[in-house]
Amino acid sequence: MAARTDTAHATEAADAALTREVVDLIASIVSRYHEEYEAAAAQYGLTGAQARVLALLAREPLPMRRIAEQLKCEPSNVTGIVDRLEARGLVERRPDPADRRVKVAAATEAGAQTADRLRSGLTFAREPLAGLSAQERRALRDLLRRMLDMPAG
């Protein structure tokens, strides 16, 4: 039984090392992703936060509060970010006819174009993924989904 216990411990230790390795790899990916996202945004004179908001609004117009929820920050913070985007003509505030308290932020034509170009310029993850076969990418997709508790998609 001593041998079995030793084996079990060795397996546990190897497991922990493997997990730590994967966690470190994920940390590297997070770092690279941010780096490239900021750089891509900077090409259009945008900060990372501005680019994220613009990307959100290019999908669909959103009330200020919803933007804050997506960004996981306080609504008062969104005011300034949208201010700066609006000052550059990339976004506009519209009144919500259903609730006059609400201001709906929407991408302008120019804003939608910028968001499109920015998105297609995001080489990270897309370019390295090109080196993986379709089967491997499916495997990766399934593993990532399970990590995010999205078993079905």
Place this chain on the structure above:
Amino acid sequence: MAARTDTAHATEAADAALTREVVDLIASIVSRYHEEYEAAAAQYGLTGAQARVLALLAREPLPMRRIAEQLKCEPSNVTGIVDRLEARGLVERRPDPADRRVKVAAATEAGAQTADRLRSGLTFAREPLAGLSAQERRALRDLLRRMLDMPAG
């Protein structure tokens, strides 16, 4: 040949969709990772940047300039972050005997303890990974390595 071309186009489109799906999943992971990292840091009254620097210095003491390189920011920025960590007794600046221009930042005993607790409290990526078999984690590790251009490790 029209049929073959159509098939090729269909495959390309499916490939692009798959890639976009994986990219979106990675974006989700990046978002979750950040969220949890900030929350874990906040438990110790630290910001994300402070926690990152403390984690670096818990591994080994570093000159200010090296910290800036790891953080991918200007050295002048590191001054403030280390100032705040030092004010709380988590980090200290030491002179470098080999080069008197250099200030080496090092985690104090308290800083190392905080870094340890913080790291072990990082549930994300570690907890979801527990649901994956060792074989799956190895597969994930290899796929992530290839994404990062680290074929061998």
Place this chain on the structure above:
DNA sequence: CCCATTTGCTTGACAACATGAAACATTCAG
């Protein structure tokens, strides 16, 4: 050896991001 240059760090001015409290208008519930 000496001086110009480079290197490492800090300081100061400034902008963006982030929070929390307070103000305001509007909506909603009793």
Place this chain on the structure above:
DNA sequence: CTGAATGTTTCATGTTGTCAAGCAAATGGG
């Protein structure tokens, strides 16, 4: 109709980030 809750903004404050300027120390060509 009144009081509570909601959506947004403003203000004060702190952290992060950049860049330019400054100082101390190291380095290398004359």
